[in-house]
Amino acid sequence: MSELYRDVGVVLRTYKLRESDRIVVIMTEQNGKVRAVAKGVRKTRSKFGARLEPMSHVRLLLHRGRELDIVNQAESVETLAPLLSSLDRASQGMAAIEAVDQLGLEREPNPRLYRMAVGVLRTIAARPAALNVPAFYWKLLSAEGLEPQLDACVRCGETEPDVQLVSIDLNEGGVMCRACRSGGPISAAALAIMRDIFDGRLNQALALEESPATHEVGALATRALEHHIERRLKAVAMFERH
């Protein structure tokens, strides 16, 4: 079982292997999540250079193996430099690819997830907006079929202004009024931002400066995604504290 194949992908993680090799985890367009060995990549004079660092968008020639593939060639589709130009961009980029790594399945094609990864990294490279990562997490959940209902109480069906929608419970599928409430509280400002994200006004949400409401949307997004993948996200937590 030895065959060469070409694909494009975003590097999600790397693990050291032996003296100078790495295992590279890549979200590809056609082949799902791929684990491949990059030989000699940690040497200063490696032919791969910085092309196989996390967040790199690369065009690859791979050799299929039984468990691990082998990277034969890698060229950049776009440069990594903007993502490493500021701490905010780098930390947002990391938080984004960690989520992609959690949701991508090995060797199970998911071109949509690949395209979302490329898209969010471009958005982050252009501007490290406060809601880049939360909006991306919500979009990922929605792609998984977990889009919360935000316009009416999921239990009694009442809408604003007849009732005030005050809580959100993803197990129940969305927001709830005061009488039906369960899950956690959500402020009116955060709910408005969530509607922007889901109702096609993403650019409006991304234009917002950091505020208590953007933090609330961020915390909700992280909690929702962690609940879905059933584990803690590391990158997003690290930079929330600083």
Next chain:
Amino acid sequence: MASVYTPPVQTLIDELGRLPGIGPKSAQRIAFHLLKVPADDANRLALAISEAKDKVRFCERCFNVSDAELCGFCSDDRRDSSVICVVEEARDIVSIERTGEFRGRYHVLLGSMSPLEGIGPEQLKIRELLSRLGPEGVEEVIVCTNPNTEGEVTAMYLARALKPLGLTVTRIASGLPVGGDLEYADELTLGRALEGRRPID
């Protein structure tokens, strides 16, 4: 899988296999090599390991490996204490010393920030670095972390922490390896090399 070796041999293979860069096959090969060599040779290795573990510790100031409270660089008065070079691992000091270009002191972080593995600033010796700045009269910090994503993130984090304190924070220029071909340089490396260009005299 049940072991096919007698317990002492299996233990040796297991222990060797835990070393970085040694896979199960190499561990087996080294183990059988050690069993073949004269007892004196094998014991010399065992003694070297236990002596190193006994006598070597981390320098209390810079976390370089040392056989005393302070390492050679920290206790040498001729070193310029106004400049600190920050590295990820003690072995990086050896590389920098070999250039003969640096006369300041060092600080070893004992790793780099790795958000994807949950390794943050608290797991590194960053607080210890900050506490050295005032007492030692540090004016410049040169950040010599590796030119990869983790090293860059660490460098940017340090710059954010240090600049408000009025220090000069510099980053080593990462450019093209001497002896490498331009054709094979990736865009990031080539871009950095262009940023760090200098006039030709």
